[in-house]
Amino acid sequence: EYGKRMHxxxxxxxxxxxxxxxxxxPSRGRRKYAMMLxxxxxxxxxxxxxxMQIDDIDWxxxxxxxxxxxxxxxxxPLPMDVGEALADYIRNDRVTTSRSLxxxxxxxxxxxxxxxxxxxxxxxxxxxxxxxxxxxxxxxxILRHSLAxxxxxxxxxxxxxxxxxxxxxxxSTMLYARMDVEGLRSIAQSWPVAxxxx
Numbered sequence: 140e141y142g143k144r145m146h147x148x149x150x151x152x153x154x155x156x157x158x159x160x161x162x163x164x165p166s167r168g169r170r171k172y173a174m175m176l177x178x179x180x181x182x183x184x185x186x187x188x189x190x191m192q193i194d195d196i197d198w199x200x201x202x203x204x205x206x207x208x209x210x211x212x213x214x215x216p217l218p219m220d221v222g223e224a225l226a227d228y229i230r231n232d233r234v235t236t237s238r239s240l241x242x243x244x245x246x247x248x249x250x251x252x253x254x255x256x257x258x259x260x261x262x263x264x265x266x267x268x269x270x271x272x273x274x275x276x277x278x279x280x281i282l283r284h285s286l287a288x289x290x291x292x293x294x295x296x297x298x299x300x301x302x303x304x305x306x307x308x309x310x311s312t313m314l315y316a317r318m319d320v321e322g323l324r325s326i327a328q329s330w331p332v333a334x335x336x337x
Contacts, residue, residue, distance in 0.1 A: 147273040147274040147281075147284075148273055148281070148284055148285040148288040148289070149270075149273060149281060149282070149285040150285075150289070151289055153270055153285075154179050154282065154285055154286075154289075156268050156270060157175070157261070157264040157265065157268060157270065158172065158175055158176060158179060158264075160263075160264040160267040160268045161175050161260060161263075161264050164263065164264075164267065169224070169227050169228040169231055169232045170228050170232050170233070170241060170244070171260045172224055172228075173221070173224040173225050173227070173228040173241075174188050174241055174256075174257060174260065175257070175260060175261070175264075175279075175282070176220065176221050176224050177191075177221060178257065178279060178282040178283060179282045179285075179286065180218050180220065180221050180286075181203070181205070181215060181218075181221065182282075182283045182286045182287065183205060183283070184254070184280070184283060185253075185254025185257045185258070185278075185279045185280070186253075186254055187205050187206060187207065188241065188254070188257060189241065189250070189251045189253065189254050189256075189257075190206050190239075191203075191205075191206065191239070191240040191241065192238045192239060192240055193229070193238055193239070193240050194238060195240065196217070196225060196240070197214070197217075198222075200214075201216060201217050201222065202214045202215060202216055202217055203215055203217045203221075225240075232244075234248055235248035237249065237250055239251075254279060257278075257279035258278045258279050260279075261277065261278070261279050261281070261282070262277075265277070
């Protein structure tokens with residue numbers, strides 16, 4: 140059961156296909172694309188995207204402040220494609236006096252109450268691409284999980300994954316350690332024993 144759960148992820152190619160479906164989609168594609176890109180590239184939780192403020196983007200240092208669980212805030216580098224998507228959205232679509240970065244497209248352009256909007260965007264992207272979700276319920280968290288699993292497959296250390304996902308507890312990252320061991324086991328050859336006896 141554990142192994143099945145860990146392998147319920149999207150490949151990098153599937154993630155890109157979903158992102159392209161969001162970017163090229165009708166109605167406020169720029170806002171939706173920027174939101175999904177933050178999850179896919181930075182491993183943000185849905186709540187981290189929803190609570191982000193316009194002042195959390197530091198264009199000079201090319202960083203963004205991520206508001207984590209509790210009162211934990213982290214500054215993370217802003218990848219170029221994420222920065223471009225955010226700038227495109229802010230310049231062309233964002234109409235509000237709210238300090239919230241992402242707001243509803245309908246007047247009075249209020250901030251979102253929860254991360255459900257992101258699940259809806261992802262579900263629409265699955266429908267538009269014809270891709271099958273890797274689990275019966277594939278919420279927006281699948282982008283965060285896929286990023287972590289794909290990093291493991293590329294050989295990232297547990298420390299790097301923990302930093303990327305901003306885990307406060309090493310136990311959270313240890314889930315990916317088990318997957319790493321499974322991966323190593325699948326490629327390991329049987330160890331030769333002295334004298335050729337097994």
